Amino acid sequence: MLEAQREREDKYEVDHDFAVPDLEETLPAGGRLEQATTTLDSVYYDTDDHDLFGHRVTLRRRAGGTDAGWHLKVPADKARTEVRLPADDADGIPAEMTDLVAGVAVDKPLRPVAMISTTRGTYRLFDAGGILLAEVADDRVQATAIGDSARASAWREIEVELGEGGDEELLQRIGERLTRGTARPSEWESKLSRTLAADTTSDLARADGTARTVLLAYLDAQVEAIVAGDVWLRRGLDPIHSTRVAIRRFRSTLRVFRDLFDPDQRRRLDRELKWYAGALGEVRDRQVQRERFAGAVATLPVELVMGPVAARIENDLLAEQHRSLDTVMDTLAGARYRDLVASLARWRTAPPLTDEDTAGEKAIKQAAGKARRKAKKRLATAVAVGDDTELHRARKAAKRARYAAELAAPVPGTKKAARKVKKYKKIQRVLGEHQDSVVATGILRMLGARAGTTPGENGFTFGLLYALEQQNADNARAQATRLVS
Structure with missing residues (x-):
């Protein structure tokens, strides 16, 4: 069954020796911090002309973590809506997903365009009632573009994603803690855009003057x-x-x-x-x-x-x-x-x-x-x-x-x-x-x-x-x- 949730996150570029600051000071009274490490392997799909990518829509199959399966991300103002579908043993992309992107893909066939493996250290911030406020992900990424633009790359980045109990003020506080060090707002909109070495900010949004x-x-x-x-x-x-x-x-x-x-x-x-x-x-x-x-x-x-x-x-x-x-x-x-x-x-x-x-x-x-x-x-x-x-x-x-x-x-x-x-x-x-x-x-x-x-x-x-x-x-x-x- 398809599930959907709204996703709001900020991304930061960091050096490989970056030290994640103490995040407990961003917690409210009685809150707690949980840490874990996992490995995520994702395959991204698009048309040969990257039609999904051009509209900032991403389709991937992820293995590892608590949200393994198929993910479709669609822009939603300053955030994104993520539609999820559990993975099965069948070959190919589920019809439920191909049907959703048929218009964006203008009915062209979909194929793998990138493989991204991430070792993720997570810091989950909860309030006193156990409601998730935010998740800070320390990602060490290895990525490979597939096809004519085949290339491999590696980097480290920090993602800060709001939970159901978080707000923009919390995002700002965490961002301030990160940027006191060497973290800086990422110029890349997504891991996929960096993998393909393509800025997803279109000419409509990027102009001189x-x-x-x-x-x-x-x-x-x-x-x-x-x-x-x-x-x-x-x-x-x-x-x-x-x-x-x-x-x-x-x-x-x-x-x-x-x-x-x-x-x-x-x-x-x-x-x-x-x-x-x-x-x-x-x-x-x-x-x-x-x-x-x-x-x-x-x-x-x-x-x-x-x-x-x-x-x-x-x-x-x-x-x-x-x-x-x-x-x-x-x-x-x-x-x-x-x-x-x-x-x-x-x-x-x-x-x-x-x-x-x-x-x-x-x-x-x-x-x-x-x-x-x-x-x-x-x-x-x-x-x-x-x-x-x-x-x-x-x-x-x-x-x-x-x-x-x-x-x-x-x-x-x-x-x-x-x-x-x-x-x-x-x-x-x-x-x-x-x-x-x-x-x-x-x-x-x-x-x-x-x-x-x-x-x-x-x-x-x-x-x-x-x-x-x-x-x-x-x-x-x-x-x-x-x-x-």
Whole structure:
């Protein structure tokens, strides 16, 4: 059975004669320190083109230690999620694992790419109640890359991984103890990247100049979320919302900062991301409306709920949600989606920047400012006209202004970034409520019509819910009026 856990760790490079400091002073009152030594042997798998590696996804089979078996590591913001599967005697990679990485590997075959043997001295820090706070691993590593880039290497490093009871402050305290000596933060993201002698920090996250770094690192974070969403979808989980948000942020950046990217490649990727987001949106819309309608029905007096209203809503919308999810899964298996994943990988290694990016911080600030002015203008127009379509356009402009402010926040000289993000997030929420009500009225009209022609049901309650949604839309318009400034 597949198991998953979140992994947050810091890595340090040390010399072979490094002395691990006394870690007991980092323990809370009543805590304890346990030590052990073990040997870990791991074989890493990837495509010939290192597609998993390019997206910071790793697949390995480990022997030794308490977690022997198959491990799949997927980026998760500043941490990683590790999916585990016990090893068996069968040859080859388990289908459960190959299925999860099919999208990232773009259906290419997987083969061993590296063998890493580690002699690990562990220091496990527990609190007074026996809860694991952190594990400090003193690793002496021997590694061999397999294939055309075959090479052997050896080094020593320290890994500090948070346990279920640890926090970022503890990571910092342990790091301070280590760096009082000769330990230094590692330039390598993983043992695999060092084995292959390849820096996994892509060009999207690594650029010359502050502005380019900010721009490309923002996009890189969205690619990570999209790739993680692919894996979780194949595992049967629900990353629909987080994946769509990442796509929106990516597309918004392509549009707001359009002058910094090759126009043809920018338009092509934007079109494909819009296509994929559309498929995900069909699922998400049903999820949102099911929750919305269930809450609305629950607040109505019992005497106004005539017939099996909740059942009609749940059964009809859930059936549509499942059909839409089936479409998404078919999409993941298609050639067009594989091409999209390959495109995102290319943008990571070689983003199509134009000469305009040399304008640096000025270009970032100007584009973000333009997005703010457009959002302000569209909101004023939408409120004056009162048209649903214009309000929806204003909502999308507010999203782009918000995401642009998020991206530009680290650029030196950017003022009041947090306040701008908060402002446009509020506009987005208010106009989002309006749009949800507009969509809801259409669905309620359809459900009410079905109920009206079904024995034992009638459309009264759906009509009441329809009127309430119209009222919600009116309230949102009024709130939007007050947001014009």
